[in-house]
Amino acid sequence: MNTIAVDVAVKVDDLSVRFAESRHPRWVIDNLALHIETGVVFGLTGPSGCGKSTLLRVLAGVNRDWQGTMEIFGRAVTPHRRFEGELRRDVQMVFQDPYASLHPRHTVERCLAEPLRIIGVTDGRARVAAALEEVGLSWDVAYRYPNQLSGGQRQRVAIARALLHRPRLLLLDEPTSALDLSVQADILNLLNRLKRAHPMTVVVVSHDPGVIGHLCDQAAVMQDGKVQRWLNRAELSQEGSFK
Amino acid sequence: MNILGATADTTEYPARSRRRLPPTARVGFLIVGAVVLAALFAPWLAPQDPLAQHLGDRLAAPTLTHLLGTDSLGRDVLSRLLVGARSTLLLVSLVALCMVPIGLLVGVVSGYYGGWIERLLNGLTNIVMAFPTLILALAFVGLLGPGLVNAALALVLTRWPAYARLARNESLLLRHSDYLAAAEMQGITGLRLLWGHVLPACIPAVQIRLALDLSSIILTAAALGFLGLGVRPPTPEWGMMIADGSKVVFDQWWIAAVPGTAIFVVSLAFNLIADGLRDWGDPRHG
Amino acid sequence: MGEVAKPLLRVEDLTVRTGSGTTLVDALTFDLKAERVALVGESGSGKSLTARAVLGLVRPPLTVTAARLELNAFDLRTASAPEWARRRGSIVSLMLQDPRFSLNPVIRVGRQIDEIMTLHGKATAATRRDRIRDMLSAVGLDATRRILDAYPHQLSGGIGQRVMLAMMLINGPRLLIADEPTSALDAGLRDQVLELMMNLVEKRRMGLLLISHDLPRVARYCERVLVMYRGRIVDRCSAASLAQASHPYTRALWDCRPSGRTYGTELPVLDRGWAGDGATS
Numbered sequence: 039m040n041t042i043a044v045d046v047a048v049k050v051d052d053l054s055v056r057f058a059e060s061r062h063p064r065w066v067i068d069n070l071a072l073h074i075e076t077g078v079v080f081g082l083t084g085p086s087g088c089g090k091s092t093l094l095r096v097l098a099g100v101n102r103d104w105q106g107t108m109e110i111f112g113r114a115v116t117p118h119r120r121f122e123g124e125l126r127r128d129v130q131m132v133f134q135d136p137y138a139s140l141h142p143r144h145t146v147e148r149c150l151a152e153p154l155r156i157i158g159v160t161d162g163r164a165r166v167a168a169a170l171e172e173v174g175l176s177w178d179v180a181y182r183y184p185n186q187l188s189g190g191q192r193q194r195v196a197i198a199r200a201l202l203h204r205p206r207l208l209l210l211d212e213p214t215s216a217l218d219l220s221v222q223a224d225i226l227n228l229l230n231r232l233k234r235a236h237p238m239t240v241v242v243v244s245h246d247p248g249v250i251g252h253l254c255d256q257a258a259v260m261q262d263g264k265v266q267r268w269l270n271r272a273e274l275s276q277e278g279s280f281k
Numbered sequence: 282m283n284i285l286g287a288t289a290d291t292t293e294y295p296a297r298s299r300r301r302l303p304p305t306a307r308v309g310f311l312i313v314g315a316v317v318l319a320a321l322f323a324p325w326l327a328p329q330d331p332l333a334q335h336l337g338d339r340l341a342a343p344t345l346t347h348l349l350g351t352d353s354l355g356r357d358v359l360s361r362l363l364v365g366a367r368s369t370l371l372l373v374s375l376v377a378l379c380m381v382p383i384g385l386l387v388g389v390v391s392g393y394y395g396g397w398i399e400r401l402l403n404g405l406t407n408i409v410m411a412f413p414t415l416i417l418a419l420a421f422v423g424l425l426g427p428g429l430v431n432a433a434l435a436l437v438l439t440r441w442p443a444y445a446r447l448a449r450n451e452s453l454l455l456r457h458s459d460y461l462a463a464a465e466m467q468g469i470t471g472l473r474l475l476w477g478h479v480l481p482a483c484i485p486a487v488q489i490r491l492a493l494d495l496s497s498i499i500l501t502a503a504a505l506g507f508l509g510l511g512v513r514p515p516t517p518e519w520g521m522m523i524a525d526g527s528k529v530v531f532d533q534w535w536i537a538a539v540p541g542t543a544i545f546v547v548s549l550a551f552n553l554i555a556d557g558l559r560d561w562g563d564p565r566h567g
Numbered sequence: 568m569g570e571v572a573k574p575l576l577r578v579e580d581l582t583v584r585t586g587s588g589t590t591l592v593d594a595l596t597f598d599l600k601a602e603r604v605a606l607v608g609e610s611g612s613g614k615s616l617t618a619r620a621v622l623g624l625v626r627p628p629l630t631v632t633a634a635r636l637e638l639n640a641f642d643l644r645t646a647s648a649p650e651w652a653r654r655r656g657s658i659v660s661l662m663l664q665d666p667r668f669s670l671n672p673v674i675r676v677g678r679q680i681d682e683i684m685t686l687h688g689k690a691t692a693a694t695r696r697d698r699i700r701d702m703l704s705a706v707g708l709d710a711t712r713r714i715l716d717a718y719p720h721q722l723s724g725g726i727g728q729r730v731m732l733a734m735m736l737i738n739g740p741r742l743l744i745a746d747e748p749t750s751a752l753d754a755g756l757r758d759q760v761l762e763l764m765m766n767l768v769e770k771r772r773m774g775l776l777l778i779s780h781d782l783p784r785v786a787r788y789c790e791r792v793l794v795m796y797r798g799r800i801v802d803r804c805s806a807a808s809l810a811q812a813s814h815p816y817t818r819a820l821w822d823c824r825p826s827g828r829t830y831g832t833e834l835p836v837l838d839r840g841w842a843g844d845g846a847t848s
Binding site for chain 2: 095098099100120126127129130131133134135138139140141143144152153156157196199200202203
C-alpha cells in the first residue's frame with residue numbers, strides 16, 4: 039500500500055454541475071475551485087440550494103455528473119466513473135438523514151458487518167463490536183433495526199459505518215440537522231474525539247453557523263453554486279461573521 | 282413523522298426472532314395447513330371414488346351417502362373436493378413459484394439499471410401486460426397442449442408482468458436513495474447489492490399482491506379448463522368444478538358453491554398469512 | 568382596574584397513558600395567560616403530546632386524564648366533537664413543523680386558507696379575500712396568484728411557514744400553539760419566522776405556547792420557560808433568568824449550543840444522573 043503523504047487532500051478546479059430540470063437547466067455548481075489541505079476540518083455552509091450538498095456528493099463519488107478537474111490525495115478523479123479500490127475506501131460519507139441511509143430491513147450488525155465481509159475480514163464480530171464502542175454504542179443495539187433506534191443512535195451507526203475502512207477523507211452532510219440540540223452536542227463531541235483519534239481530513243456541510251464554527255478550522259460560504267467568502271479560524275470564532 | 286411528535290424516540294422492542302406471529306397469520310397457517318393435509322391424504326379421506334359416476338343419482342342434494350351431494354354426472358362432490366384440492370394446490374404453487382421470481386428479476390434489473398435495459402424490459406412487460414390474460418394463456422396452451430403443467434406455465438407467462446411492475450417501482454425509488462449510495466460507498470455493488478439491498482424492498486408489495494392473486498389464478502385456470510385446455514377432465518379441480526356447477530347454479534347451487542367456498546377459504550387464509558407475515562417481517566410496521 | 572387576567576389555558580394534572588399503561592405525560596400542571604411561554608424538552612419528553620392533548624387530538628389507545636383542562640374557561644375534558652371543532656382553528660390554533668406534512672398536499676393553499684374561514688364564520692367571498700390579503704401582508708407576503716395557487720410542497724421553507732402562520736391566525740384565535748415551527752428551516756430563517764410570530768402574537772394580545780428542543784433560541788422570544796423531561800415539568804423559570812438557571816438539566820440545555828467560541832471544547836452534555844435513571848442518548 040503506497041499511501042503518499044500529500045499536503046493537499048482535495049483539489050478541485052473549474053468544477054461545474056448542471057441540474058437539468060425541465061426547460062431551465064441551472065448550474066448547481068458554477069466553476070468552483072477548492073483546495074483543502076490534509077488534516078484540516080473544512081466547513082461548507084450557505085442557504086438552501088447553494089450547492090454545498092451537491093459539492094459534497096461530488097467529492098464522495100455519489101454524484102458523478104460533473105465537469106472540471108478533481109484530485110483527491112494527489113490522484114486524478116475522472117467524472118462518470120465509480121470510485122474503486124483504494125480511493126473508494128479512502129473517501130467515506132455520513133449522510134444527512136440516517137433514517138434514509140440505513141437500510142430499514144437490515145440490522146445494525148448487518149449494516150456494519152457486510153462491508154467488512156466483502157473485503158475478507160475474518161474477525162467480523164470483534165470488529166463490529168469495536169466499531170460500535172468507538173461511537174459510544176453498546177452491543178445491545180447490534181440486532182436492532184433503524185426504526186428501533188433514536189435519532190442520535192442512528193447517526194452514531196452511520197458514523198461507525200463510515201469509519202470502518204479508516205478513510206482519509208470523511209465527508210459529513212448536515213450530520214446533526216435532524217437531531218435535538220442536546221443530542222447534537224453529543225454527536226459533535228464524538229466527532230471531535232474521533233478526529234483526534236484518527237488522522238483524517240474532514241469536510242462538513244451545515245446550514246448552522248454554530249456547528250461550522252464549533253467544528254471547523256476553515257470554511258467556505260457558498261451561494262448560487264459559487265464560493266462567496268472564505269473564512270479562517272479567526273473569522274469563524276467571531277459571532278455573526280457569516281450571517 | 283407521526284402525530285405524537287417530531288421524531289420517534291427509542292422504544293423497547295424485542296429482537297425480531299422473539300416477536301410472535303400475529304394471531305391472524307396463525308389462523309391463516311392453520312387453515313392452509315388443514316387444506317394441505319386434506320389434499321395429501323385425500324385418496325384415503327374421500328368416502329367415494331371421485332371419478333365414479335352414479336348417473337341415476339345425478340344432481341342430488343346432500344344426503345348421508347353423498348354428504349355434499351352429486352354433480353351433473355353423479356360424482357360425489359365431497360370426494361371430488363378433497364381430491365381436487367391436490368390439483369388446485371399444485372397448480373397454484375407452480376404458478377406462484379415461477380411467476381414471482383421471473384417478475385422480480387425483470388423488475389429489479391430494469392428498475393435498478395435504467396437506460397436501455399430498462400426500456401427493453403419495460404417494453405416487454407408492457408407488451409405482455411397489454412394482452413388479455415385469458416387469450417394469451419389460451420394461445421400458450423394451444424401451442425403446448427392441455428394439462429396441468431402446461432396450464433400452469435401459460436399462467437406464469439401471462440401473469441409475471443404485474444410483479445415486474447411492482448418490483449420496478451420499488452427499485453426505481455431505491456435507485457436514487459441514500460441507502461444505495463451508502464451501500465455503494467462501502468463497496469457493495471452488483472449482484473450482492475441487488476439481492477441484499479434492492480430485493481428486500483420489493484418483497485412486501487409482492488407478498489400482498491401474491492395473496493390477492495391466488496384466487497384469481499385458480500379461476501383463470503378454471504376458465505382454461507372450461508375450454509378444455511387446462512386440467513383434463515375427469516381429474517377433479519376446484520376451478521373446473523365451479524365451471525361445471527355454474528351451468529346448474531340456480532337449482533343445484535351446492536355444486537358450484539362448495540368448491541367456491543373452498544377457494545374463498547383458502548384465499549382468505551393466504552391473505553391472512555400475507556398480512557401477518559408483512560407485519561412480522563417488516564420492522565417498520567411493528 | 569386591578570382585575571387579575573383570567574388564564575387562557577389552565578392545565579392541572581394532565582396525564583397521557585398508552586394502552587399498556589406506560590405514562591407518557593405525568594401529571595402536568597401549568598397555566599397560560601396572554602403571554603408567550605416556551606415548552607422545551609428533548610424528543611420523547613412528551614411536549615408534543617401535551618400540545619395534542621390540549622387540542623383534543625390524542626386518540627385511543629392513548630388515554631388522557633386531567634383534574635382540570637380549561638380553555639378560555641371552557642371545560643375541555645367533556646367536550647363533544649362539535650364543541651372541539653368549533654374551537655380548533657378559531658380559538659386555538661396549532662402550527663406545525665413543515666407545511667408539506669401538515670397541510671393537505673392536493674389542495675391549493677389559497678383554497679385551504681379560505682376553507683378555514685368558511686368553517687368558522689359566514690363572511691362573504693369579498694370579505695374573505697380581503698382578510699386573506701391582509702393576513703398575508705401581516706406575515707410579509709403579497710397575496711399573489713403564485714402563492715395562492717401553489718400546492719404546499721411548492722412553497723419554499725420560509726414562505727411555507729409564513730403561509731401556515733397566516734392560516735392559523737386568520738380567525739383571530741386567542742391561543743397559538745406552535746410545535747417546532749422552525750426545526751425544518753435553515754438556521755438563517757429561523758429567527759425571522761420566530762420574530763414574526765412574536766410580533767403578531769404581541770400585537771393581537773394572544774397567548775403563545777412555543778414547543779421546541781432549542782432552549783437558547785426560543786428563550787429570546789418568550790417570557791416564561793417550562794422544561795420537560797420524560798413527561799414531567801422539571802423546571803420553570805422566566806426567560807430572562809435562564810443564564811443563571813440552577814437546575815442541572817436546564818443548565819445543560821442552555822449551555823449545549825455550539826458556536827465559533829466553543830471550538831476545541833467539549834460541549835456540555837446532558838447528565839441524566841440527577842433523574843435517577845441510567846438513560847443515555
